[in-house]
Amino acid sequence: MTPPRETSPLLVASRDGDDPSALTFGRATDAGRLVRLRQGVYLDALAWVQSPAWERPLIAAAAQALRQPKAIFCRETALLLHGFSLLQPPSHVDVRVADNANTGRRPFRSMTGAASQRRLEDLLSAAKPSSRTRRQDLTRIFQSIPNRGFRYPGPFHPAQHSSGALPVTVRYAAGLIDIPLPELSCADVSGITLRTEPLEFVLLDTVHRLPQPAAVALIDAFRAGRHRLRSAGTEEDLNRWAEVLPSMRARSRTRRAWDLSDARAENPGESFSRVLIHQLGYDPPDLQTKLTLHDGTIAYVDFMWDSAGIAGEFDGDQKYLKAASFGMTAQEAVLKEKKREDAIRRLGYRVIRWDWSSLQDPRRLDRILNEAGVPRRRRASLV
Template identity: 40%
Template sequence: MDIMTTTPADPMRLIRSRLHVDGSHTTSSLSQAVRRGEMLRLRRSVYVPASQWFQAYPWDRHLMAAAAHALWRPDSVFCRETALALHGLPLLRTPRVVHVRTARRQQVGRRRPAPMTGTASDAVVREMLSRERGPEGQRLTAHDLNGVSTRRVLTPEPSLDVEVLGGPPGLGQVLRVELLEAAVMDTLPRLRFDEAVVVLDALRAGRHRRPTELSQDSLGQWEHLLTSRMATQRWTLAWEVSDPAAESPGESLSRARMVEAGLLLPELQKVFDLPDGSRARVDFWWPELGLVGEFDGKMKYTRARELSGVDVAQAVFEEKVREDQLRALGLGVVRWCWPEASHPTSLGRLLREVGVPEG
């Protein structure tokens, strides 16, 4: 499972073909670069260095495709999951399409882009995939050359308000995106329950690009977008379960799994004074059981050096010491990672095994 987070920290470089004053056009030189395996074509007349695409995570590729679409069609209005991503909200699954509005009913639907490799030969493509590496140094496959399709969604009546947001870093670009409140109300009832909780936890905690807080009243102004009883029920349940105290998508997903399993819900972010004089804030706490729950996401360790200057081995060691200190207080500790949280029933089964009752 991949978690789509906010816009990437590293600057992007997209190149748009243009006409020179001498009458020549850069399309020919860019097409030649594609045939040599140096560039990839994201949208008509918009290109990206091959190495930049391959070294990007799936969520960054989605943002690149959205930025490329905006360069190709500057009047595009982004909606649904793409709008949420551009607003900086985390998504449990990276969208496979770029969502844009259209006022023409005949344009509604999914459209695949032209091949990213243009007319490059099979030999060039094989050499490129062999030469380049993915964001974590992994080998590439033909799947990494799947372009991001466009899904055109009919503009509702009346049309939704639009915000102008800065695009991904390095492009000096602005994108037209549906208002955050409208995008949330329009999109969340279409998501799975766990996906909706991940978005709402972040929204209520202010982990998005809007400088002001969102209230339930401000969202309520867009209730007309809940066009069915089912949509209203899905929205209401996700909102009631959401909690701004959750500090990561993994914690949000874990709590959604607990709700789905019908388990007793824990307190969030409980702080304990440890025997060595330090303090520990834990993800989940069941006071009735004296039980601490901790979600261990991969990023918690792989980003340790980036965030605090501590290497991965040291971060793992410190986490082990912290757990020993919690156990010294007489507390039980249960841990899980993405595989357990991602599976529909694994986390519920694990928590039942350590004594968490039904709620």
């Protein structure tokens, strides 16, 4: 079955307990026609299954905003709203809470009510006819994306400033923005806006809490303007909200991420690759090196160790999955890439390639780089 031509709207039951719509939606959920995103907020079940994994956290955030219009979204959810690409889809919707009782992760729950496993298998098969239905797929897809509550950073907590001409919390409140959700593949979220913290605030509040590859990928994107505002960010921009950093350790981790960042990285996979290359002890490569091929055309190489005559390419799936947007089939894209690689080799360079699976297992990337003869400063200890 192909995806629906029109996106499916989020359905909201009345808060009135006597409203029959809630009962109707509940029956449709038990029948496997709807999924329950939040109490009283539903979506067509097939639209949920067909939605890309990256979009489901945004759908869940939209449902939360419909139930709690004054909710303030933060951290990874806010980063998605600001247009950043993360290394993996968030498993929770991040929101601000005013008291400790509401902090932490909420438990995962099924969104399918009493729907039978056979019905869920049929939905998965209809959305992905070529894939084999597995129990873990059902659990993963039909498991809720619950809230994860965080208290306001210390200097911005409402209870901590009761005097002074201009409390810091006024500045925080003035910085909040309402961001309309982007157009999604299968869910109609038009007209829904989410209240979110400023971009620089969110980065400083999040980067130091992440593993180094994820942190550097975010700073790379910030410096390159790969976010909603489309403007290159500077260290001075970040420092306007420096008080959000809670400790010397947080400042140190943010500093290291900034020092490793490079605006020339074109996607999170390239950022991840560069951090692993650094951690494995190899010489830092030049990025996006411009080469003039024998036919006069220009090629840009992701990673270059010119002194060793080695060109490195990160093979992300998107260049092939999005081939249709350039008027090509995936097979044509693969062939074009092979011809490009052959042309680079004719210039005298050795071309090495790796993909996401190599980044998930640094030993694989280490073997690729080492066997190619990439120069290194030290040998890292891989645990």
